[in-house]
Amino acid sequence: MDAHGPLSEHGLVRLLDHHGERLEDQTFSPYAAHLSAQDLRSFWHDMSVLRAWDMEAMSLQRQGELGLWVQSYGQEAAQIGSGHALRDPDFVFPSYREHGVAMKRGVDLPSILRVFRGLEHGSWVPSEHGFHLYTLVIGAHALHATGYAMGMDRDGLVASGNPEQDGAVVCYFGDGATSQGDIAESMTFASVNNAPIVFFCQNNQFAISESVTRQSKVPLADRAKGFGMPSVRVDGNDVIASHAVSQWALEHARSGKGPVFIEALTYRMGAHTTSDDPTRYREKASEEYWADRDPISRLTTHLESIGELPDDFREEVAAEGKALGVRTREAVRSWAKPAAREMFDHVYAQPHSTVEAERAWFDRYQNSFADAEVQA
Amino acid sequence: MSEKVTMTMAGAINAGLRAAMERDPKVLLMGEDIGALGGVFRVTDGLHADFGDSRVVDTPLAESGIVGTAIGLGMRGYRSVVEIQFDGFIFPAFNQITTQLAKMHYRSKGHITLPLVIRVPFAGGIGAIEHHSESPEALFAHTPGLRIFTPATPQDAYDGIQQAIASPDPVMFFEPKARYWDKGEVDTGAVTSRLSERDATADIGRARVAREGTDVTVVAYGPTVRVALQSAELAAQSGTSVEVIDLRSISPLDTAAVVKSAKKTGRVVVAHEAVTTFGVGAEVSARVNEQAFFHLHAPVLRVGGFHTPYPGATSEHEYLPNLDRILDAVDRVMTH
Numbered sequence: 001m002d003a004h005g006p007l008s009e010h011g012l013v014r015l016l017d018h019h020g021e022r023l024e025d026q027t028f029s030p031y032a033a034h035l036s037a038q039d040l041r042s043f044w045h046d047m048s049v050l051r052a053w054d055m056e057a058m059s060l061q062r063q064g065e066l067g068l069w070v071q072s073y074g075q076e077a078a079q080i081g082s083g084h085a086l087r088d089p090d091f092v093f094p095s096y097r098e099h100g101v102a103m104k105r106g107v108d109l110p111s112i113l114r115v116f117r118g119l120e121h122g123s124w125v126p127s128e129h130g131f132h133l134y135t136l137v138i139g140a141h142a143l144h145a146t147g148y149a150m151g152m153d154r155d156g157l158v159a160s161g162n163p164e165q166d167g168a169v170v171c172y173f174g175d176g177a178t179s180q181g182d183i184a185e186s187m188t189f190a191s192v193n194n195a196p197i198v199f200f201c202q203n204n205q206f207a208i209s210e211s212v213t214r215q216s217k218v219p220l221a222d223r224a225k226g227f228g229m230p231s232v233r234v235d236g237n238d239v240i241a242s243h244a245v246s247q248w249a250l251e252h253a254r255s256g257k258g259p260v261f262i263e264a265l266t267y268r269m270g271a272h273t274t275s276d277d278p279t280r281y282r283e284k285a286s287e288e289y290w291a292d293r294d295p296i297s298r299l300t301t302h303l304e305s306i307g308e309l310p311d312d313f314r315e316e317v318a319a320e321g322k323a324l325g326v327r328t329r330e331a332v333r334s335w336a337k338p339a340a341r342e343m344f345d346h347v348y349a350q351p352h353s354t355v356e357a358e359r360a361w362f363d364r365y366q367n368s369f370a371d372a373e374v375q376a
Numbered sequence: 377m378s379e380k381v382t383m384t385m386a387g388a389i390n391a392g393l394r395a396a397m398e399r400d401p402k403v404l405l406m407g408e409d410i411g412a413l414g415g416v417f418r419v420t421d422g423l424h425a426d427f428g429d430s431r432v433v434d435t436p437l438a439e440s441g442i443v444g445t446a447i448g449l450g451m452r453g454y455r456s457v458v459e460i461q462f463d464g465f466i467f468p469a470f471n472q473i474t475t476q477l478a479k480m481h482y483r484s485k486g487h488i489t490l491p492l493v494i495r496v497p498f499a500g501g502i503g504a505i506e507h508h509s510e511s512p513e514a515l516f517a518h519t520p521g522l523r524i525f526t527p528a529t530p531q532d533a534y535d536g537i538q539q540a541i542a543s544p545d546p547v548m549f550f551e552p553k554a555r556y557w558d559k560g561e562v563d564t565g566a567v568t569s570r571l572s573e574r575d576a577t578a579d580i581g582r583a584r585v586a587r588e589g590t591d592v593t594v595v596a597y598g599p600t601v602r603v604a605l606q607s608a609e610l611a612a613q614s615g616t617s618v619e620v621i622d623l624r625s626i627s628p629l630d631t632a633a634v635v636k637s638a639k640k641t642g643r644v645v646v647a648h649e650a651v652t653t654f655g656v657g658a659e660v661s662a663r664v665n666e667q668a669f670f671h672l673h674a675p676v677l678r679v680g681g682f683h684t685p686y687p688g689a690t691s692e693h694e695y696l697p698n699l700d701r702i703l704d705a706v707d708r709v710m711t712h
Contacts, residue, residue, distance in 0.1 A: 125487045140471060144448040148451050151451070151454055154449075349489045352627075
């Protein structure tokens with residue numbers, strides 16, 4: 001692996017290695033110092049439940065209950081670690097794979113599947129969770145995130161004098177997105193406006209089939225320098241380090257010091273989506289290498305080594321994951337197709353004559369069948 | 377309180393922006409060179425001096441970024457009025473406008489409203505260089521979720537910009553740059569009672585009969601309304617009575633107003649600067665055919681830009697729906 005390329009593991013912030021050993025980092029260990037064994041178990045809990053739920057969603061897709069599924073499999077540490085650093089005044093703009101962050105923002109996980117069952121395009125109310133809808137046009141949401149952060153700054157929610165009340169925006173995107181103009185424009189706007197935003201890039205090494213080496217010759221975090229913002233590269237499969245750098249970045253942004261860029265190097269252990277076939281473009285050896293670096297198993301090893309992962313806790317978590325799976329399956333199967341006429345709702349906030357005319361026509365058209373049935 | 381003032385269209389938009397900014401502190405102006413310079417057409421002249429950096433924002437030179445960050449600000453309740461410097465420079469923002477801005481209310485099931493206004497100086501006739509004379513309105517009219525307004529008079533510019541800002545839906549406000557310096561009388565008080573979200577939105581969706589007539593309907597909007605009125609004047613001299621409909625709104629299209637006139641005259645000509653193929657004229661023609669077919673004496677004709685890129689400025693007079701070409705179409709429908 002190129003020591004200076006976008007896949008380099010050189011210089012990553014790492015506080016828990018893949019053997020489950022805790023490591024020290026002069027800059028970032030202090031940002032993890034507050035974590036108790038209970039906190040680590042909470043990370044382990046969230047990552048485990050998330051993965052169990054993700055696998056359930058995968059099964060539902062394979063059984064034809066969902067049109068598509070996008071797994072977070074392998075990226076649990078980056079998402080749960082950063083998700084634990086968020087608090088109420090913060091606002092998140094996810095891409096479309098951040099189910100772990102959704103969970104931390106109080107989005108009921110099964111509801112996410114409404115989108116993937118083709119019922120609607122957004123299944124939660126963003127303002128209720130501080131968590132925007134998923135965005136499928138790669139990188140487009142980073143500008144919304146930046147504008148939102150500029151708005152928070154205008155509204156006095158940053159550097160207010162009471163650090164507990166300050167908020168910031170976290171924008172999640174992937175390695176492929178860094179090639180999009182909207183990401184570059186976001187970083188420009190964020191920088192010159194000193195916007196309180198954390199750009200959180202999960203470098204999962206693949207944009208569908210394309211290696212990150214097709215996106216960049218240098219580590220993605222290096223790009224931040226050109227925009228005048230600090231950046232850090234973290235082992236995204238290390239939940240403790242992911243949490244620590246997120247704490248640092250959020251403190252920076254919330255306190256009015258401007259935007260920050262985090263690159264979390266992780267690995268998409270599954271396919272891009274259920275429509276993808278990674279066997280066509282990646283080696284088994286790479287999958288095995290990263291399976292050894294699984295974000296959950298290293299925390300398991302660590303917690304076991306310090307005697308903080310009792311069997312009853314493990315059983316509780318397994319049961320919780322299973323129960324969530326059952327609830328998810330039941331929910332998915334219970335969702336009725338919305339009435340077709342609802343497709344005309346919310347195109348505009350105020351009536352638009354074309355939409356109104358088409359809805360009226362559609363109603364007459366639909367009703368004409370009802371009349372025919374009655375006559376028959 | 378009504379007051380009639382003579383203004384240019386640029387001055388009317390400026391005054392309308394000022395009134396909206398005074399009314400609502402959440403109204404922001406964003407764009408390139410709109411601050412100290414006052415915009416390349418000086419439409420925002422003086423507003424930076426009076427409202428400051430935080431309300432009149434000189435942005436980085438990135439159209440997608442301007443619209444995209446305005447969307448984010450919109451999610452926090454800011455009503456941004458974005459200036460795209462020239463029609464031909466809107467395309468870097470096309471994705472943000474069509475896949476994001478236009479769909480956000482729909483995909484959020486009404487939980488997110490984005491009351492943005494995108495001001496676009498558009499159309500030709502000013503002897504400009506490439507990319508500075510285009511009419512891309514049909515590309516946006518094809519996109520559900522957007523409202524599209526274009527004023528032809530200082531009064532409509534003054535009222536329309538304030539109503540666009542008051543509308544909870546995103547509005548694209550196409551300003552006919554060749555008409556920026558046309559003067560007209562503006563009643564500055566009339567609009568104030570029509571700025572509720574519902575009134576404002578309904579109002580900017582309505583067409584206007586710019587001149588009454590009985591033989592032929594000429595449908596036009598924006599920069600072409602003046603040409604249509606001139607053609608009506610000339611046609612009258614040779615005994616043909618032309619009714620001119622100023623659409624004002626492209627989306628929604630005021631079908632009822634057009635159909636009413638078509639039924640009255642039985643002959644329709646649609647004129648616009650935009651490329652004719654797949655354009656607004658085609659839509660107007662289709663709706664007239666669907667709803668007034670048996671009232672027509674002649675096929676609906678279109679007069680507009682050719683299926684070529686906008687030519688060099690020395691040829692633009694022939695490219696545009698000029699007086700002769702509109703009168704030619706009027707003559708042709710009158711042969712039936």
